[in-house]
Amino acid sequence: MSQEIFEIVKQMNLDNLEVQIALQCAPLISGLRFSNLFNVNNEQADYLISLMNEMHISWKILFRGKEKLTMLLYKKDILENYFSDIRVKNILKNSGYEKNIVDEEDISGLIDTFADRYCCYMQTKKYFPHEMGLFLGYPVEDVEGYLKNNGENSLYTGYWKVYEDVAAKSSLFKRFEKAKEQIIWFLAQGVSIKNLENIAL
Known part of the structure; x- marks a missing residue:
């Protein structure tokens, strides 16, 4: 994160839901990824769901704790296409x-399991x-590498552990960071997160 954006974040209310979405889910919002885990305070869950529905992002509650929910946020059509890969x-x-x-076209059963x-x-x-890496849309070769190596021996670690094509993944992670910076900058200008979906990078 650049110093300029870091200074902006320091001035932001980190309890604000849209700020948390920017920090946790910028690659999803920008269209660089098609799924993301998101932790949200229980009292903000309804607002999050309404935002995701407006943005045509599907969601599934994975775990409900005393204070927070963990949710899977995903773009259904793209995730379904990913799950059609034989690997x-x-x-x-x-x-x-x-x-x-596994062989059904609809992925709701997979997500429920x-x-x-x-x-x-x-x-x-x-x-x-x-197998969580699959539900987060990680490249299948990296999920395979992770499983074969029991999470060890990765070539690089960024948003996930990389086992193949380090240069491409490193470049992609930099784009993820750029997306986060851009979305934070726009939020600081008063733009709503729902108007930043698929923002051009």
């Missing part, structure tokens, strides 16, 4: 997802759902 399907099948759910697994992990701290 993605194979990872899900090998991770214990039912074959008939993932939500159950994530919730179980948050409650017990056992059996982390390592």
Whole structure:
């Protein structure tokens, strides 16, 4: 983050929902990613849902804690296309997802199963759902690399652990950071987050 944007963030109300969306989900809002985890205070959940509905971003509550919710925010059509990849399907099948759910075109069954697994992990701290990278739209080769190496031996770590094509992923992570800076700058000018969807970078 540049010093200029850092100074802007220091002056912002970090409890403001749109500021948190910018900090946590800028690549999703800008169109560089098609899914994202988002943690939100329980009392702000309804406002978040209304914003996401206005922006045509789908959502699923993964876990509800005493004070916060963890949600999966995603662009349904793009995520469905990603899940049509045979390598993605194979990872899900090998991770214990039912074959008939994996082979359906509608991904709601997959997301429901993932939500159950994530919730179980948050409650017990056992059996982390390592297939989560798929639901976050990570490149399948990096998810494969992560699973094969038990999370070790990555070539680079940014928004996720990279196992192939470091130069391209490093460049993409820089674009993610640029998206965050641009969205924060626009918010500081009074522009609503819902008017920044798919902002040109």
